[in-house]
Amino acid sequence: MSYGNQVQFKVYKEQEKAVVPVSYEELEQAAKEKLDESPYYYVAASAGGEETARANREGFHSWKIVPRMLCDTRKRDLSVELFGKTIPYPILCAPVGVQSIVHPEGEIASARAATSMGVPFISSTASTHSLEKVAAATADESVKWFQLYWSSDREIAASMVQRAEKAGYDAIVITLDTPMMAWREKDIENAYLPFLMGQGIGNYLEDPVFCSRLEKPPHEDLVGAVTYWSQVFGNPSLTWDDLQFIKMHTSLPILLKGILHPDDAKLALEHGVDGIIVSNHGGRQVDGAIAAIDALPEIIDVVNGEIPVLMDSGIRRGADIVKALALGAKAVLVGRPYIYGLALAGDAGVNQVLRNLIADLDLTMALAGKKSIRELDKSLLKRVER
Numbered sequence: 001m002s003y004g005n006q007v008q009f010k011v012y013k014e015q016e017k018a019v020v021p022v023s024y025e026e027l028e029q030a031a032k033e034k035l036d037e038s039p040y041y042y043v044a045a046s047a048g049g050e051e052t053a054r055a056n057r058e059g060f061h062s063w064k065i066v067p068r069m070l071c072d073t074r075k076r077d078l079s080v081e082l083f084g085k086t087i088p089y090p091i092l093c094a095p096v097g098v099q100s101i102v103h104p105e106g107e108i109a110s111a112r113a114a115t116s117m118g119v120p121f122i123s124s125t126a127s128t129h130s131l132e133k134v135a136a137a138t139a140d141e142s143v144k145w146f147q148l149y150w151s152s153d154r155e156i157a158a159s160m161v162q163r164a165e166k167a168g169y170d171a172i173v174i175t176l177d178t179p180m181m182a183w184r185e186k187d188i189e190n191a192y193l194p195f196l197m198g199q200g201i202g203n204y205l206e207d208p209v210f211c212s213r214l215e216k217p218p219h220e221d222l223v224g225a226v227t228y229w230s231q232v233f234g235n236p237s238l239t240w241d242d243l244q245f246i247k248m249h250t251s252l253p254i255l256l257k258g259i260l261h262p263d264d265a266k267l268a269l270e271h272g273v274d275g276i277i278v279s280n281h282g283g284r285q286v287d288g289a290i291a292a293i294d295a296l297p298e299i300i301d302v303v304n305g306e307i308p309v310l311m312d313s314g315i316r317r318g319a320d321i322v323k324a325l326a327l328g329a330k331a332v333l334v335g336r337p338y339i340y341g342l343a344l345a346g347d348a349g350v351n352q353v354l355r356n357l358i359a360d361l362d363l364t365m366a367l368a369g370k371k372s373i374r375e376l377d378k379s380l381l382k383r384v385e386r
């Protein structure tokens with residue numbers, strides 16, 4: 001029996017204990033049926049008319065895999081190396097804030113599930129559970145990164161980065177595309193702001209610098225804490241020169257998330273960052289922005305192998321990952337798929353969504369004639385305009 005068949009049998013066998021639908025569309029539908037309208041749309045909806053969210057998918061559709069034959073793909077190796085650590089698959093859990101709106105255990109359950117299978121977890125600044133509690137839910141040797149929303153009170157930003165380093169995180173992801181929330185029509189219709197109920201601000205409520213700015217501690221005056229949070233959450237005044245400030249406060253590798261323009265990739269290199277994540281935030285920020293997969297090739301050219309380039313926005317199946325990697329991404333991040341798994345079945349749901357994605361990737365690699373991530377390049381793809 002070939003290794004490929006073993007993967008299939010294992011997946012079929014595990015289906016007996018299935019807790020979530022296998023297809024992405026059915027997964028999303030099941031989450032819609034389970035969740036209340038406001039949290040469901042907070043996760044599922046994108047900015048404006050959702051043109052960019054659609055473009056993310058259409059972008060993948062316009063690349064086609066041209067499989068190779070007779071390549072002996074019995075044994076495959078999906079591992080990649082990032083900042084000196086080998087991860088078993090080229091997949092990470094994207095930073096997603098306020099996960100407690102879909103499941104009370106939120107980020108803790110997701111981090112536990114992901115890292116137990118070797119999938120790095122990127123912990124969001126906007127988590128309900130603090131970065132220390134998320135780290136405590138994972139094994140010491142597991143790979144985890146911390147995502148920074150750079151507060152307009154920069155001492156808070158510095159404090160969070162230092163806390164992350166102390167708690168054992170391996171890298172800092174600075175998200176650049178969300179100094180403020182975009183025009184999200186569903187959330188406006190639903191007047192939905194979970195932060196006002198104290199959700200998604202766990203990292204602030206436990207931050208010594210944040211708390212030192214308050215008149216009363218958060219447990220005595222949550223409204224005061226939330227009000228201050230709303231004043232300092234975003235920082236639209238940042239410029240490239242500010243990066244130096246965070247670099248001074250950490251020895252961890254720094255990645256910039258939300259890069260779409262090749263000139264920004266150039267600036268990232270000039271400012272000495274360690275990695276780039278090509279992303280349009282899953283279509284949740286600039287509606288009308290270029291699809292992340294369409295932005296990727298030019299950025300890969302500019303970066304020219306100097307630092308790792310990762311991508312996210314619209315990854316739904318194994319073939320999407322093969323396409324992103326063939327176009328030069330080192331690894332991909334997934335967002336909504338694992339959040340729907342969390343909504344439906346807590347850590348078991350996250351586990352199953354990731355397991356399915358990995359098995360799909362593994363089979364797609366084998367059937368495309370590729371046995372290692374290193375073998376993926378543009379020659380496997382053809383662009384088909386429709």
Ligand SMILES: Cc1cc2nc3c(=O)[nH]c(=O)nc-3n(C[C@H](O)[C@H](O)[C@H](O)COP(=O)(O)O)c2cc1C
Nearest residue numbers: 043094095096097124175281282313314334335336
């Ligand atoms: C509900 C939700 C919350 C998010 N919160 C954050 C966040 O706190 N920080 C961040 O950098 N990105 C955040 N993102 C964006 C993701 O990291 C990622 O870029 C995006 O989800 C990828 O697209 P996908 O959902 O199509 O996989 C969020 C996305 C969703 C769906």
Ligand SMILES: O=C(O)C(=O)c1ccccc1
Nearest residue numbers: 097098126178200281284
């Ligand atoms: O909703 C988001 O996309 C996001 O990035 C975010 C921003 C602030 C708090 C929580 C999530």
